[in-house]
Amino acid sequence: MRSINAFVFAVSVAGFSCAAYECNESSIEATTKPQNFILDNVKGTVTDLRFGLMWDMCSFGQEYNSELMQCDGDPASVNSWSEAILTQDEMNSSSAKGFDDWRLPNIKELQSIVERQCSQPAIRLSIFKGTANGVYWSNTPDNTVNPEMNGRIIDFSDGLEFFRATSPVRFVRHVRVISN
16 A cells, blocks of 8 residues: 655645645545546646536636646635626636636535545645635535535535635636536
8 A cells, every 4th residue: 555645835825725735545545536537638627527527627717728737827816605606707708718608516516526535635636736725615505504605615625615714715616517
């Protein structure tokens, strides 16, 4: 058994925490197996074969650089759930990545890309390259789990749905359903 500890030190940008990315393959079963995803390194999208979803590889506010196969820039801080919902309009009015049906994921969809083997952030950075180590909005309304926020979130520092008021900075990643 082996443990992969990949340490990527990032400068604290836009308020998300600076920590070491770590994945432990020896003691925790993978929740997002790479063979279930198709990366389009030209457009910067990720197709999830398990659920028929196409994800933006980068966080909202970043641009995909196909030459370097990376997300450039910092993710945009989206402070409220209503602002997060409005980012869909921006993506769709520009036909981002050739599509005009982008939306925020629901809480189950967002939870489906959490990788339990990894932390800081709890996602496969080889697939979702532009993920901040912080809180991401879903389109699922909420007045019980995090009532002060109005919408459900995933904290990608650990993959949990509970908000700990450590930073007011929150992010968005868009998704769309693949039509047959």
